[in-house]
Amino acid sequence: MSGLWRNRDFQLLCAGQGLSQLGSQTSSVAIPLLVLRETGSPLAVGVVEAVWTTVQVAAFVPAGVIVDRYDRRAIMVSCDLGRLAATVALAAALLTGSASLTLFLLYCTVLGLLGAPFTAAGPAALREIVPGDGMVAAVSVLQARSQVTYILGPMFGGLLYMVSPSLPLWFDVFSFAMSALSIMALRTSLRVTATATAPTLAEAQAEATGRRRGMAGDLATAARFLRSARYLRRQILIAALLKLAFDGLMLAIIIVASLRSASGLSIGVIIGLTSVGSLAGSLLAPRLNGRFAVRPMVIVATLTCACLVPAMALTGDGLVLAALLAACSVLVTAASVLLAAQQVLMTPAELQGRVHSAANLVNFAFAPAGTVLAGWMLGVLPHAGVFLVFGAFLWAVALADLVIPAAPPPAAPPPETREPTGLATT
Incomplete structure (x- = not known):
């Protein structure tokens, strides 16, 4: 640090x-x-x-x-x-x-x-x-x-x-x-430069052909990379599913608190508590780096949330609900930081923009489903049922990630192959 x-x-x-x-x-x-x-x-x-x-x-x-x-x-x-x-x-x-x-x-x-x-x-x-x-x-x-x-x-x-x-x-x-x-x-x-892990001749020719074909060719090159990077593709999907659940849970907590006549200040505190949990998770991530592999960290974080979210069905107090979500946010944010760093390191320099845009596109596409689902369920289910459904969803995500075989992450380039840049010279 x-x-x-x-x-x-x-x-x-x-x-x-x-x-x-x-x-x-x-x-x-x-x-x-x-x-x-x-x-x-x-x-x-x-x-x-x-x-x-x-x-x-x-x-x-x-x-x-x-x-x-x-x-x-x-x-x-x-x-x-x-x-x-x-x-x-x-x-x-x-x-x-x-x-x-x-x-x-x-x-x-x-x-x-x-x-x-x-x-x-x-x-x-x-x-x-x-x-x-x-x-x-x-x-x-x-x-x-x-x-x-x-x-x-x-x-x-x-x-x-x-x-x-x-x-x-x-x-x-x-x-x-x-x-x-x-x-x-x-x-x-x-400026865009190729990475030290240069592509094969066939891949280089495909990249050159893609550039001649314009945007469609560039997108096809990124698609080929993501198809081959099975581990990275899986982690992008898991991160999007967790965001879906968290966005839905946040909306559900705010609505439940509002229906119980929570003040505007209380709603602000509820939102703030979740951000505090995420802040703690961000600061925790460097301490976990190197001690635990990324995928087990994601699974443990998801399983922890899968246990805590059903507990929300036992209370309607907005502050208690927010505290439980904040506790979930600590581990999930720590795992997300490790995932984001891994994504940057695993992606070739010349594909950074396209891969990160694809990850953002998946996140934005999934996120509204969480809020829509929460709003719909609050209209047809008791409040406790909404939290139980989200808890079951998180259990399904964690168990699927645990059971379905995953390709091992490719080795990142050794740190010594890249020189620190922008260091102060004084």
């Missing part, structure tokens, strides 16, 4: 993206309130949120190809500046009283289109900046930073909104600017 603090470029990337995440969390609280204030329509709020999510999911497909073809530094800076311009336009329109539903939809479209390539480029940049033996610690720090922004961002956004409705957007403008500056200041080259 100490090497990360001497890694200048990692510190820049962590600080810049952390501030950007804080800005995004801040504005995410304000956008629904602003849409409702400007249009007076709850339906408009839902439409704006749906457009944002749908556009970003659709953009993940071309985003991976773009990230693997062009200079990743230029892509990330361009995405930041584009989102900055869109946010300035919306914030200015709010100040002049000219905001409209059409403008909100355009704003969300731009953020969705530019958010996908920026998200795909992040892990690819991390691979170049951090040596292989420091990857778990780096992912742990980034995950912990994200959890802190999830805790602080909504509260900060609410406070800024009380001062002035457009203020959260202006803070987001500032955060995009700082993120772009931090990426421009990186000394590490983020």
